[in-house]
Amino acid sequence: xxxxxxxxxxxxxxxxxxxxxxxxxxxxxxxxxxxxxxxxxxxxxxxxxxxxxxxxxxxxxxxxxxxxxxxxxxxxxxxxxxxxxxxxxxxxxxxxxxxxxxxxxxxxxxxxxxxxxxxxxxxxxxxxxxxxxxxxxxxxxxxxxxxxxxxxxxxxxxxxxxxxxxxxxxxxxxxxxxxxxxxxxxxxxxxxxxxxxxxxxxxxxxxxxxxxxxxxxxxxxxxxxxxxxxxxxxxxxxxxxxxxxxxxxxxxxxxxxxxxxxxxxxxxxxxxxxxxxxxxxxxxxxxxxxxxxxxxxxxxxxxxxxxxxxxxxxxxxxxxxxxxxxxxxxxxxxxxxxxxxxxxxxxxxxxxxxxxxxxxxxxxxxxxxxxxxxxxxxxxxxxxxxxxxxxxxxxxxxxxxxxxxxxxxxxxxxxxxxxxxxxxxxxxxxxxxxxxxxxxxxxxxxxxxxxxxxxxxxxxxxxxxxxxxxxxxxxxxxxxxxxxxxxxxxxxxxxxxxxxxxxxxxxxxxxxxxxxxxxxxxxxxxxxxxxxx
Amino acid sequence: xxxxxxxxxxxxxxxxxxxxxxxxxxxxxxxxxxxxxxxxxxxxxxxxxxxxxxxxxxxxxxxxxxxxxxxxxxxxxxxxxxxxxxxxxxxxxxxxxxxxxxxxxxxxxxxxxxxxxxxxxxxxxxxxxxxxxxxxxxxxxxxxxxxxxxxxxxxxxxxxxxxxxxxxxxxxxxxxxxxxxxxxxxxxxxxxxxxxxxxxxxxxxxxxxxxxxxxxxxx
Numbered sequence: 001x002x003x004x005x006x007x008x009x010x011x012x013x014x015x016x017x018x019x020x021x022x023x024x025x026x027x028x029x030x031x032x033x034x035x036x037x038x039x040x041x042x043x044x045x046x047x048x049x050x051x052x053x054x055x056x057x058x059x060x061x062x063x064x065x066x067x068x069x070x071x072x073x074x075x076x077x078x079x080x081x082x083x084x085x086x087x088x089x090x091x092x093x094x095x096x097x098x099x100x101x102x103x104x105x106x107x108x109x110x111x112x113x114x115x116x117x118x119x120x121x122x123x124x125x126x127x128x129x130x131x132x133x134x135x136x137x138x139x140x141x142x143x144x145x146x147x148x149x150x151x152x153x154x155x156x157x158x159x160x161x162x163x164x165x166x167x168x169x170x171x172x173x174x175x176x177x178x179x180x181x182x183x184x185x186x187x188x189x190x191x192x193x194x195x196x197x198x199x200x201x202x203x204x205x206x207x208x209x210x211x212x213x214x215x216x217x218x219x220x221x222x223x224x225x226x227x228x229x230x231x232x233x234x235x236x237x238x239x240x241x242x243x244x245x246x247x248x249x250x251x252x253x254x255x256x257x258x259x260x261x262x263x264x265x266x267x268x269x270x271x272x273x274x275x276x277x278x279x280x281x282x283x284x285x286x287x288x289x290x291x292x293x294x295x296x297x298x299x300x301x302x303x304x305x306x307x308x309x310x311x312x313x314x315x316x317x318x319x320x321x322x323x324x325x326x327x328x329x330x331x332x333x334x335x336x337x338x339x340x341x342x343x344x345x346x347x348x349x350x351x352x353x354x355x356x357x358x359x360x361x362x363x364x365x366x367x368x369x370x371x372x373x374x375x376x377x378x379x380x381x382x383x384x385x386x387x388x389x390x391x392x393x394x395x396x397x398x399x400x401x402x403x404x405x406x407x408x409x410x411x412x413x414x415x416x417x418x419x420x421x422x423x424x425x426x427x428x429x430x431x432x433x434x435x436x437x438x439x440x441x442x443x444x445x446x447x448x449x450x451x452x453x454x455x456x457x458x459x460x461x462x463x464x465x466x467x468x469x470x471x472x473x474x475x476x477x478x479x480x481x482x483x484x485x486x487x488x489x490x491x492x493x494x495x496x497x498x499x500x501x502x503x504x505x506x507x508x509x510x511x512x513x514x515x516x517x518x519x520x521x522x523x524x525x526x527x528x529x530x531x532x533x
Numbered sequence: 534x535x536x537x538x539x540x541x542x543x544x545x546x547x548x549x550x551x552x553x554x555x556x557x558x559x560x561x562x563x564x565x566x567x568x569x570x571x572x573x574x575x576x577x578x579x580x581x582x583x584x585x586x587x588x589x590x591x592x593x594x595x596x597x598x599x600x601x602x603x604x605x606x607x608x609x610x611x612x613x614x615x616x617x618x619x620x621x622x623x624x625x626x627x628x629x630x631x632x633x634x635x636x637x638x639x640x641x642x643x644x645x646x647x648x649x650x651x652x653x654x655x656x657x658x659x660x661x662x663x664x665x666x667x668x669x670x671x672x673x674x675x676x677x678x679x680x681x682x683x684x685x686x687x688x689x690x691x692x693x694x695x696x697x698x699x700x701x702x703x704x705x706x707x708x709x710x711x712x713x714x715x716x717x718x719x720x721x722x723x724x725x726x727x728x729x730x731x732x733x734x735x736x737x738x739x740x741x742x743x744x745x746x747x748x749x750x751x752x
Binding site: 098103104105106107108109111168172173175176179180181206207208209210211213214215218221222225226227228229234235236237240244513 | 560
C-alpha cells in the first residue's frame with residue numbers, strides 16, 4: 001500500500017477513476033457503498049411515494065392493481081436488500097470500523113471489494129427484472145404464489161441470492177477484522193460499542209443469510225423445474241418455506257437495527273460529554289438481542305397453522321427481546337441524564353431515533369401477544385410497526401451516523417441549520433405517515449391492498465401527506481450535503497466533535513493509510529470528563 | 534527427497550498485518566467462519582430431507598432402493614483418501630518438501646475427478662431410469678407404488694448436486710494451488726492457501742460423510 005504524500009488524502013491519492021474501481025482501501029469501498037445505497041434509497045423512495053400517491057384516495061387513480069403490486073414489491077425488495085441491510089454496516093461500517101480499531105484496513109480487502117461487486121451485480125439483476133416481466137410477490141416471496149406467478153420472480157430471487165452473499169462476505173470480513181486487527185491496548189472492553197454492534201450483526205449475517213440464500217434458490221429452481229418441496233400438490237409444504245424464510249428474515253431485522261443502535265451508542269455519550277451508562281450491560285444487550293434473534297422467527301407465523309404450544313413458546317421468547325432492548329434505551333437515557341447536552345444534527349437524529357424506536361419496539365410487544373396478533377396480523381398495524389423500527393430505527397440511526405462521520409469522511413462540514421431543519425421535517429413527516437397506519441390497521445385495514453373502504457380515507461390522506469414531507473426533508477438533506485461537498489469549507493484540525501474513539505485520531509479526511517502514527521489505546525472509548533462547572 | 538533444498542519465493546504479508554503469523558491466523562479464522570456459513574447453507578436441505586423422510590417414510594424407503602450403495606461407498610472411500618492426501622500436502626509444505634506438495638495435490642485432484650466420474654455414472658443411470666425429479670420424473674414403477682418418490686429424488690439431486698458443485702470448486706482451487714506450488718510459492722514460511730483449501734476440502738468430505746448414510750444406507 002502506498003502512503004499518501006503530504007497534503008494528500010485517501011480521496012485524492014492515488015488519482016483517477018481506474019484507481020477507485022480496483023481499490024482495496026476500505027474507505028473508498030465504504031464510499032462506493034454509500035453512493036450505491038443512497039442511489040437505491042432514492043429509487044426505493046420513489047416507489048414508496050408512488051404507493052402513497054395511489055393510496056391517497058380509495059379506488060384506482062394512477063395505476064392498475066397489478067402495477068401497484070409490482071411497485072410495493074420493488075419498494076420492499078430494494079429497501080430491504082439494497083438499502084437498509086447494507087446501509088450502516090457496509091457503507092458507514094466499512095469506513096469507520098477498521099479506523100475504530102486503529103487498523104489500516106479490514107482483514108480481507110480483496111474480499112471486501114468482491115462483496116461490493118456482488119452487491120452491484122445483484123442490484124443490476126434486481127433492477128433488470130423491471131424490464132423482464134416485473135415481480136409482484138412482495139419481498140417475502142411466499143410460496144405457492146412465488147412459484148406460480150406469471151411475473152419474473154425467479155430472476156429477482158437470483159438477485160437476492162447474490163446480494164445475500166455480498167452480505168455474508170462483509171460479515172465474515174468484519175468478524176475477522178474485530179478479532180485480529182484491534183490496536184495494542186484495545187481489549188474487548190475498550191472497544192467502541194459501534195464495533196460490538198457491527199460484530200454481533202456480522203455473526204447474524206454469517207449464520208442466517210446462507211439459509212435465506214439456499215431457500216430462495218430452492219424457489220427459483222422449483223419454479224423452473226417443477227420440483228415440489230414447497231408445493232402441496234406434490235407433497236411439499238409451503239409452511240416449510242415460511243420457516244426457512246423467517247429463520248433468516250427475522251434475524252435480518254436485527255441485521256438492520258443493531259448497527260443503528262451502535263451509531264446511537266457513539267453519538268449519545270459524545271454529545272452528552274459523559275461516559276456511557278453501563279458499558280458492559282450495553283455490550284451484553286447487543287449480544288442478547290443477537291442471540292434471541294435466532295429463536296423468534298415463529299412469531300411471523302402465528303396464523304400459519306403452527307400448534308398452539310409452539311405459538312405460545314415463540315410469543316414468550318419474542319417478548320424477551322424487549323429486555324435487552326429496554327436495557328439499551330434506559331442506558332441511553334441515563335447517559336444523557338445530567339450530561340452536558342449538545343444538540344447538533346447527529347444528536348438531533350439520535351433523539352428522533354430514540355422517540356420513534358421506542359414506539360416501534362413497544363408495538364412489537366403488542367404484536368407478539370398471541371390474541372392481539374390474530375386481530376392485527378397482515379394489517380397496517382404491522383406495516384406501521386416495522387416501519388417504525390426500520391425507518392425510524394435504522395434510517396434515522398444511519399442519518400445520525402452520516403452526519404456524525406461526514407466531517408471525518410470528507411473533511412468538510414454540512415450546514416448545521418439546514419441539518420436540523422431536515423431532521424425536524426423528516427421526523428414530523430415520518431410520524432404523520434406511519435402513526436395513522438397504526439390506527440387504520442387496528443381498525444382492520446389489510447396491508448398490500450390496492451383499494452380500501454372510504455372509512456380509512458382520512459388515515460391514508462394523512463399518511464400520504466406525511467410521506468411527501470419525508471421526501472421533502474430528504475431533498476433538503478441532499479442539497480446541503482452536495483453543497484457541503486462542493487463549496488463547503490475545509491475543517492481546520494481534527495475531531496470536530498471532540499470524541500474519544502480512535503477513528504478521530506486520523507485527519508479529516510484520513511490519509512490513505514488512515515493514521516500517521518501507530519494507534520495505541522490507553523483509555524476507554526467514552527472516558528469523557530464532565531463539563532459542568 | 535525431503536533433503537532437497539528448494540529456493541522458495543519470498544512472501545510478504547499485507548500492509549495491515551503485523552507479521553506473517555498474524556496474517557496466517559487471520560486467514561485461517563476467516564476460512565473457519567466461511568465454513569460455518571457453509572454448514573448453514575446446506576442446512577435447509579438436510580432439515581427438509583429429514584422432515585419429508587419422516588412424513589413419507591415408506592415412499593422414501595422405496596425410492597432410496599434405486600440408489601447404488603456400492604458406488605456411494607466407493608465415493609466415500611475416494612473422498613476420505615483425498616482428505617488424507619490434502620493433509621499430507623500441507624505437512625509437506627511445512628517441511629519444505631516441494632515435490633511432496635505437488636505429488637499430493639495431484640493425487641487429491643485425481644481423487645476429486647474420480648469422485649465426479651462415479652457421480653456422472655450414477656446420474657446418467659438415474660436419467661435413464663426416469664428418476665430426474667420435478668416435471669421430468671417418469672419412472673413407471675415408482676409413479677405407481679410410491680407417489681412421493683419424486684420428492685426423494687428432488688432432495689437427492691439437490692443435495693448431491695450442491696455437494697458436487699463444491700467438489701468442482703475444490704478442483705479449481707487445487708489446480709490453482711498446483712500451479713503456485715510448481716512455482717515454488719509454498720514453503721514452511723508461507724502455506725496459507727494450502728491450509729485454507731485443506732479446511733475446505735475436509736468440509737466437503739464431511740458433508741459427503743453425512744449424505745452417504747442419509748441417502749443411500751438408512752433409506
